[in-house]
Amino acid sequence: MIMTVPELILIDLDGTLIDTVPDLAYAIDGMMSQLDLPQRGEEKVRRWVGNGIERLVKRALLDNDEGEPDDKLFQSALHLFKVVYAECNGRHSTLFPGVREGLDWLKSQNAVLACITNKAEQFTTPLLKAFKIEQDFKLVISGDSLPKKKPDPLPLLHAAEFFKVEPHKALMLGDSINDVQAARAAGFQIICVSYGYNHGEDIRKANPDAVIDSFTQLSSVISYQ
Known part of the structure; x- marks a missing residue:
C-alpha cells in the first residue's frame, strides 16, 4: 500500500x-528490590509497557496485566520508580x-x-x-x-x-x-x-x-x- x-x-x-525496555526493567527491578518484593525481569516488562509508567508500576506490583494494587503501596512504588528511572533513563x-x-x-x-x-x-x-x-x-x-x-x-x-x-x-x-x-x-x-x-x-x-x-x-x- x-x-x-x-x-x-x-x-x-x-x-x-x-x-527503552532495558532501562524501564532496571528501574522496575530497583523499585521492587527497595520494596522487598520479587524482581520482574526484562521479559515481563517488555510485555507490560505501552500504557504509561503508572500502569507499568501497577502491573509490576501485581505481576499481572490488570487490577489495582493497594494505593499506599502504589504511591510509594511510583515514587521509587521515578527516582531510579531518572538516574538510568537512556543508559541502557x-x-x-x-x-x-x-x-x-x-x-x-x-x-x-x-x-x-x-x-x-x-x-x-x-x-x-x-x-x-x-x-x-x-x-x-x-x-x-x-x-x-x-x-x-x-x-x-x-x-x-x-x-x-x-x-x-x-x-x-x-x-x-x-x-x-x-x-x-x-x-x-x-x-x-x-x-x-x-x-x-x-x-x-x-x-x-x-x-x-x-x-x-x-x-x-x-x-x-
Whole structure:
C-alpha cells in the first residue's frame, strides 16, 4: 500500500523510535528490590509497557496485566520508580536500527514531524536529547502534557490543530494497539512497526494501514509526489 504524502507525521517514542525496555526493567527491578518484593525481569516488562509508567508500576506490583494494587503501596512504588528511572533513563536504551536513516529521509522530504508519547515529560525530554533526536521534532507531546493520552485521540487532534492540518491529511507512526486506536479515533492514517511493544501481540491484528520492519522502509509506503 502506497500512502499519499501526509502533511503531518506524529511518531511514538517507546517501542517505535527507541528500545527503552532495558532501562524501564532496571528501574522496575530497583523499585521492587527497595520494596522487598520479587524482581520482574526484562521479559515481563517488555510485555507490560505501552500504557504509561503508572500502569507499568501497577502491573509490576501485581505481576499481572490488570487490577489495582493497594494505593499506599502504589504511591510509594511510583515514587521509587521515578527516582531510579531518572538516574538510568537512556543508559541502557538504544535507538532502533534504521530510525536515524528514516528520520533523515522524512526530513529530506520536508515532512513536519512531531513526537507523541505516553511517557511523562520529565523522562521524554532527556531521552530525546540523549539520542540527539529532539531537534527532529517541531512539537513534543508527552503523556502528561494534556488531560488525556493515547489511546484517546486528544494528543493527535491537538497536534493537528497546532499545525493547522486536517486529521485525514495526517499520519501516526507507532508500534501498539494504543497508537492504532488513537489514530482511528482521530481520523489519522496509521503505520506501525513490527518490532515494538504490543503486549506480545502481532500488531497486524490491529489492522493498521501498513506495517514496516524498519524506518528504512518508509520510502516504500509513503509517496511524496
